[in-house]
Amino acid sequence: MTQGAQNIPGRRTVLGAAVLGSAALGLSAGTAGAAQGAQGGSHGGHRPPQKRLPVPTIVGHRGASGYRPEHTLGSYQLALDLGAHVIEQDLVPTKDGHLVCRHENDITGTTDVADHPEFAGRKTTKSVDGVSLTGWFTEDFTLAELKTLRAKERIPQSRPHSTLYNGRWEIPTFEEVLRWADEEGRRRGEPVWLYVETKHPTYFRGIGLGLEERLAKLLRRYGRDRRDSPLFLQSFEPTSMQRMAKLVSTPRVVLFDAANTQPWDFKQSGDPRFVADLITPKGLKWIASFAQGIGPWVDLIIPRDTAGKLGKPTTLVRDAHDKGLILHPYTMRNENSFLPADFRVGTDPNAYGDAFGAFKVYFEQGIDGIFTDNPDTGLLAAADFNRN
Secondary structure (H helix, E strand, O other), X not given: OOOOHHXXXXXXXXXXXXXXXXXXXXXXXXXXXXXXXXXXXXXXXXXXXXXXXXXXXXXXXXXXXXXXXXXXXXXXXXXXXXXXXXXXXXXXXXXXXXXXXXXXXXXXXOEOHHHOHHHHHHOEEEEEOOEEEEEOEHHHOOHHHHOOOOEOOOOOOOOHHHHHHOOOOOOOEHHXXXXXXXXXXXXXXXXXXXXXXXXXXXXXXXXXOOHHHHHHHHHHHOOOOOXXXXXXXXXXXXXXXXXXXXXXXXXXXXXXXXXXXXXXXXXXHOOOOXXXXXXXXHHHHHHOOOOXXXXXXXXXXXXXXXXXXXXXXXXXXXXXXXOOOEEOOEOEOOEHHHOOHHHOOOOOOOOEOOHHHHHHHHHOOOOOEEEEOOHHHHHHHHHHHHHO
8 A cells, every 4th residue: 555545535525625614525534624724704605515526626727738729718618528527727917907817927838929010029028936038928918909819839849739729719818717617507507617826926916916806806706706616716825825815715725836946925025934844734734724725746746756757655645634635736648748757658758658547646645636638538537546
């Protein structure tokens, strides 16, 4: 038995922290404590749950980004049609304060902005979270200007099939996604779950485009501000989730990068803690005081050695469950270049490897769900796992 195997959930279901209470959560005893941080906020009037999320929960990472240009309505629709349980959006602002869905505010590689001569003068160099970037940025465009652009595949060398759809979709606003989710929910007779990330919140607050208040306003407008709403909030900056906890009761998740990294809001405020400190029992207890889950990089659950092979699992799953936190790690992709070396097949980095084998190993650690660019693969892997 590998470390963490005692936490394997088997056939269990979870509201995914949507109704946060040990009786409502269909979780094992280790995760029932997720109720601890759920009672804050003035918008959390209880209502019956609308849909139970299965475990493992399959999250469509930026939609079905293994097959369509990420963060487009086409990618979101395909993820939903493939059966993804939850669909992710990353949010950045426009110059005039609208929230749009892009993984980064740098849109050089995900849109055709470079082909628009009228915007040539907008190309610039900026420091975002301490990283120097040269390109075009959403905060320098009005929404009307962004709507003249079209999305394209971010990694065409790995996914040439997806380039077929270059130019087909525009950049969606988050409000458009909320409307789409509501319409699809009515058509399907069950809510469409969303997983919404605030990107670079400290940076944007510093230039007068704070994300949280804008996001909370939209969540309230569309009735997704409650603790049983079919939506997760997430951020790599813990203070963003603390801020959201004061604005809405929607379930919150703190994302973790590598153990030796430091959240940007901590760097800016002088907080000395690193991710390594936050994934300790003490750090997780602090996270549980304002969030209901964590989204760790998969290598924090099973580290890889210098050859890229999986090593000994950590105690993170057990430790997080002990604090009542759910875990939705990121990101599983089918291509060899993204898989642990143990599951690569052949020498072509862009060919598919044994993704099913990799999913199985992560599921065996007792995680509650996982982000994947290929929701159909994840769903089949989860079905296999739950049959055993």
